[in-house]
Amino acid sequence: MIATVLVDDHPIVRQGLRTLLEGEDACEIVGEAADGLTAVELIVRLRPDVAVVDVQLPDLNGLEVVRRVRDQAPETRVVVLSMFADEPYVLDALRHGAAAYVLKDSATTDLIDAVHAAVAGRRYLSAPLTERAIDAYARRADEASRPLDRYELLTAREREVLQLAAQGMSNAEIGVRLAVSPRTVETHRANLLRKLGLQTQTDLVRFVVGRGPMSETL
Numbered sequence: 001m002i003a004t005v006l007v008d009d010h011p012i013v014r015q016g017l018r019t020l021l022e023g024e025d026a027c028e029i030v031g032e033a034a035d036g037l038t039a040v041e042l043i044v045r046l047r048p049d050v051a052v053v054d055v056q057l058p059d060l061n062g063l064e065v066v067r068r069v070r071d072q073a074p075e076t077r078v079v080v081l082s083m084f085a086d087e088p089y090v091l092d093a094l095r096h097g098a099a100a101y102v103l104k105d106s107a108t109t110d111l112i113d114a115v116h117a118a119v120a121g122r123r124y125l126s127a128p129l130t131e132r133a134i135d136a137y138a139r140r141a142d143e144a145s146r147p148l149d150r151y152e153l154l155t156a157r158e159r160e161v162l163q164l165a166a167q168g169m170s171n172a173e174i175g176v177r178l179a180v181s182p183r184t185v186e187t188h189r190a191n192l193l194r195k196l197g198l199q200t201q202t203d204l205v206r207f208v209v210g211r212g213p214m215s216e217t218l
Contacts, residue, residue, distance in 0.1 A: 001028040002119055003048040007039040007065065008081070009058055017052060020108055027115065036060025037160070037177075040068045048076055050115050055082040055089065058167065059177070063096050064159060070097030077118035079111070090129055100124035150196050151211070158192040161185055165201070166208035 004027045006014045014032050021027035031046050033039035036057040043051050043065075051069060055062040066078045079100040080093045093101045100114035103126040110126055117124035154162065157178070164174045171185040178185070198204055 002026055002050055002115060003028055003030045003046070004115070005029075005031040005033065005039070005043055005046060005048045005051045005076075007033045007036075007051060007057065007062070008054040009034045009056075013054075017111075020111065021052075021115065024112055026112075034058070036062065036065045039065050040072070043069050043076055044072045047073055050077050050079060050118055052079045052081060052111070052115070055080060055084060055093075060160060060163060063092055064156075066093060066096040066098050068156070077121075079114045079118050079124075081111070085126075085129065090125065094123075101129065102126050103128070153195045154192055158188050158195070161188040162192050162204070162208065165189060166205050 004021060006017050006029060008014050008017070011034070014034075018029050018032075022029060027050075030048055031042045033042050034057075037059045039051070039053065039057070040060065051065075053062045053065050057065065060068075062080060062082075066080065069076055069078055077099040078097065079102060080098045081102055081104055082089060082093070083104045085103055090101050099118035100123065102111050102114045102124070106126045114124040151159075160178060161174055164177060169177070171182040171189065174185045175182045193199065193204065196204075196207060198207060
């Protein structure tokens, strides 16, 4: 049985995924998470074979979840679920370490095939993306350099604060969520605003909205 963790902020979607994957008698759902921070903690603790992760998540976006799983639980293969077929999203998922990228409007068999491919150590992309995305990824990977993305200057904690602040949380609320003091949050917020060249909360929200789910190439 393939030990699997499901990560999506919609309970009805997680239930559908559970029914689909367990119905194949190949997967055992060992955990579920509805936000990115909880997902990372759960995956690092359980060390499942596969994690099926939505791109758009509260608290920590799916691409950042993929990055942290790659660093903290490298034995877990991540299958990204996304409604975004745009090349930048696919490339970012691959760069972050995703084993598979499946579009939400794909056939149900796509997800099943993706899970099996991931466990076998192969890359899997939904059919409309496969050749285009892999070719583009290869081209990008061979580029000598890329313009500096200011988002890359942020620490992991600053990225957490950025996303939570963009959701409208106060320093105190963020502190509770991350188990740090409001003063520490204030410091992180000041640092990330400086690194991103932003000044106000409105600037911060516009920056996050403009990037979509924190895609590095947007």
